Amino acid sequence: MHAAVVHALGQPPRYESVPEPAPAAGEVVVEMLAAALYPLVRSFASGGHYTGGDALPLVPGFDGVGRTTEGGLVYIPGLEPPRxxxxxxxxxxxxxLMPVPDGLDPAVVATAMNxxxxAWIxxxxxARLRGGESVLxxxxxGNAGRAAVRLALDQGAGQVVAAGRDPLGLQDASALGAARTVLLDGPGAEVTDAFGAAAADADIVLDYLWGRPAELALxxxxxxxxxPTRTLRWVQVGSxxxxxxxxxxAWLRKADVxxxxxxLGSISAARRSACLRELLARLPSLAPTGEIVPVPLAEVHTAWETPLRSGSRIVFVPAGGEERHSGAAQLRKDREAV
Ligand SMILES: NC(=O)c1ccc[n+]([C@@H]2O[C@H](COP(=O)([O-])OP(=O)(O)OC[C@H]3O[C@@H](n4cnc5c(N)ncnc54)[C@H](OP(=O)(O)O)[C@@H]3O)[C@@H](O)[C@H]2O)c1
Structure with missing residues (x-):
């Protein structure tokens, strides 16, 4: 069979012939249908993730959707590198393994879950969001931020403020329901004031950025x-x-922060699994928040480095068929657009 294989940390994988998987006790073999490419996957493949190692060669891909030998569609919640x-x-x-609810496209599930x-977790x-609270x-x-806007409202937030550096992406966030936006552009003092005007009453911050934008926002x-005694719950999710x-x-003394x-390290495996099952059950009523670009796994080497539009995501589909052609064509379109 074939797989994507990384031989040097930080280098794009190659599509290669590899031995068939040998299931250990308690394991089953799943035929893969879709596996998405996102920051955690890249981080594992570069040896840079806080939970990962540096064993080589490694097959990239953390989660995904496949078919069991009985024919059921299942979500695979995460494999440890080098698998x-x-x-x-x-x-x-x-x-x-988690059964995929009826009617969901494997590529949509594989793209949406991470x-x-x-945001769900x-x-x-x-943050333990309560109904009516304000979320920045x-x-x-990005893909996670868009999902966060959608899910915060879905879970009862009274208001969502969206911040980012891409004006078109912020328009998308507004279309998803964000009441206010903050553009991360211009002198620091102006951005700080913009956060003060739009999000001074935030109860929760979901922070996918850290770095300078987090300094300006806080x-x-x-x-x-x-x-200042109104508690601000700041949840650091990405950097x-x-x-x-x-x-x-002084920032931690002047207010209740x-x-x-x-x-992956801040929640037990059992709670994470329960959250993923809850989210899977919720997915059929949540439309995708970004563009999905299916690409044949055989093209992993070139697709790995392809810049995509903000909010777009590559999902590798091992099998060919119609998707093979539409995926390659879509990727070419995206390359031209960036
Ligand atoms: N802890 C978790 O459970 C978890 C799960 C998923 C993701 N994450 C993390 O969350 C982050 C976002 O993930 P994602 O899936 O949304 O990735 P993504 O789709 O690639 O989006 C990346 C986002 O970061 C923005 N960005 C990058 N550099 C920036 C900068 N210098 N200043 C301002 N914005 C910047 C991008 O802005 P543009 O749109 O302008 O390009 C985009 O909004 C990553 O760090 C990822 O590792 C964590």
């Missing part, structure tokens, strides 16, 4: 907060703008 889902077949612990679960397990999504133009909120930020100690993180 990965970007292969024609994978061996997976049987107990981890970004949507980032952060909102429900970490910092980094609302500064702006704290400078303009009417009641797309940088791994570090400067956090003056709770900062926590949401990631």
């Amino acid at each position: 990965g889902t970007m292969a024609e077949r994978v061996a997976v612990p049987a107990a981890s 970004p949507a679960s980032s 952060a909102l429900r397990e970490r 999504v910092l980094g609302a133009t 500064d702006g909120i704290l400078r303009h907060r009417a009641d 797309a703008a940088g791994p570090d930020m400067t956090l003056p100690s 709770d900062i926590c993180g949401s990631g």
Whole structure:
């Protein structure tokens, strides 16, 4: 069979012949139908993820959708490197498999689950969103941020403020229901004031960026907060703008600020699994928030480095057929557009 294989950390994988998977006790073989490419997958493949290792060669791909030998569609919630889902077949612990609700397209599920679960877990397990609260999504133009705008409203937020550096992406966030937007552009003092005007009353921040944008957002909120004792729950989810930020100690004394993180290490495996099952059941009523670009797994090497429009996501489909052609054509269109 074939798989994507990384031989050097940080280098794009190659499509290669590999041995068939050998299931261990309690594992079953699943035929893969769709596995998406997103920051965590790249991070594992570069050896840079906080839970990953550096074993090589590795097959990239964290989660995905496949078919069991009985014919059922299943969601695979995550494989530990060097095992990965970007292969024609994978061996997976049987107990981890989650049935995909009827009528859902494998590519949609594979594309939606990582970004949507980032918001679902952060909102429900970490921030514990209560109905009517105000949520700022910092980094609302990417796949996870868009899902966060949609899910915060779906879960009862009274208002969502969307912040990002891409004006067109912010328009999309408004179309998804964000009441206000903050453009991360211009002098720092102006951006700080914009956060103060739009999000001073935020109860929750879902932070996909960290770095300078997080400094400006927290500064702006704290400078303009009417009641500093109103708790601000800041959930750190991603670091797309940088791994570090400067956090003056006074910011933590001048107001009631709770900062926590949401990631693979901050929730038990059992709770994560329960959240993913809840989210899967919810997916049929949540339309996709971004553009899905199916690409044949055989093209993994070139597709890996292809820049896509904000909010678009590549999903590798091992099997050919119609999708093979539409995926390749779509990718070419996207390359031309960027
Ligand atoms: N902890 C979790 O459970 C979890 C789960 C999923 C994702 N994440 C993390 O969340 C982050 C976003 O993931 P994603 O799936 O949405 O990725 P994505 O679709 O690639 O989007 C990346 C986002 O980051 C923005 N961005 C990148 N550099 C920036 C900068 N210097 N200043 C401002 N914005 C910047 C992009 O803005 P443009 O739109 O302008 O390009 C885009 O909105 C990543 O760090 C990812 O690892 C965490």
